[in-house]
Amino acid sequence: MLFFTQCFGAVLDLIHLRFQHYKAKRVFSAAGQLVCVVNPTHSLKYAPTRCAVAQTSAEQGSLPPCHHHEAVHDPQLVPCTCPLFSCPWEGHLEVVVSHLRQTHRINILQGAEIVFLATDMHLPAPTDWIIMHSCLGHQFLLVLRKQEKYEGHPQFFATMMLIGTPTQADNFTYRLELNRNQRRLKWEATPRSVLECVDSVISDGDCLVLNTSLAQLFSDNGSLAIGIAITTSKVHNGEAEM
């Protein structure tokens, strides 16, 4: 009996995923875009107290406590870059991707342009939606985080980090695009390296930031579709803009 109940649950889940996938495809109708349904994870690493400490020290101009590369003594080794869990793992940069896949079960997607469909946006903060994106010979970590920077006012923060060095990261530009209800919001920036911790990028606010009201305007039935594109940045002169 339990077996049948579980089977029925699994079938319902599949139908639900299929439906969400179809919805995302309808919104992002451009041919060739891969839609990836990303379920939320309630962050076990990230607690409000830790956030407050990181934010306070960032405001004071000192480095937040999560700047991993400050703590690593062997320059060849980097700590685990998973934003979800505190993990004692250390290893070479080249094996971070396989560690994230195998130990933290973070999915990886191929393709220059993908659609990240974050489900259950209503879940309380802190919540993370995470995926890896393989593109142009490199791997990127996309993090969408719901967080209460100001108590009682959750916001959404989205950023893309290169699983590589800051020098390698400077060669790329990433774009996050929201598009719904005759509104469009685009954020373009150079990705940060995972050696700079995602917590500090979010506490600095140097990413796509959405209030709850804007997130609702762009959401469809509790799911937020973010179009992602990565390109190589050809021009490297800091001020040559527009």
Added chain:
Amino acid sequence: MLFFTQCFGAVLDLIHLRFQHYKAKRVFSAAGQLVCVVNPTHSLKYAPTRCAVAQTSAEQGSLPPCHHHEAVHDPQLVPCTCPLFSCPWEGHLEVVVSHLRQTHRINILQGAEIVFLATDMHLPAPTDWIIMHSCLGHQFLLVLRKQEKYEGHPQFFATMMLIGTPTQADNFTYRLELNRNQRRLKWEATPRSVLECVDSVISDGDCLVLNTSLAQLFSDNGSLAIGIAITTSKVHNGEAEM
């Protein structure tokens, strides 16, 4: 002596404006873009208590108290749409522009693409930067507002309203673009009609919203340059996007 001091002050102001204009031109280097330096106005109409009332009623699903068109009994007359001052003026929609120019001294600019250079972003909330923009045979009102929706955390809200009816507004799309330090943020939407009050658009959060940290990243020496473009929207099917 006083005369010479005043003359010297005026010359300094001119040099400062010229310098800001030059800086904006350097950032927005595309040919043909008109740069307009917009000075802030401390809003006399908009007080924190009024904001709290509007926000509370918006959250409760009722219309905010500033929905002018609810209060107008003669359908031919509209109230003053100036976001800065409480003004008893009423008149036909066709003469709103001349009322805003003559009574409230709001400047008007011509051109399909302009750059709005808001100065003195550090000034405390509530502060407004306002200009009118004449384009494609219509006049638009651009409002940038610094406001503390959450006490102690000022945010910037930018929106564009058509000085016309909601039906006329549906024919246009406006784009606001920030571009600096290898970061780009674009907001595209259908303008609202000035018959819907700007306060309600901002309390709904249906506009470009910037945290202080993001505003600082995009600012240059206390001034924020916003590229503005208006186009006619050809497709009118609500869900045909991307």
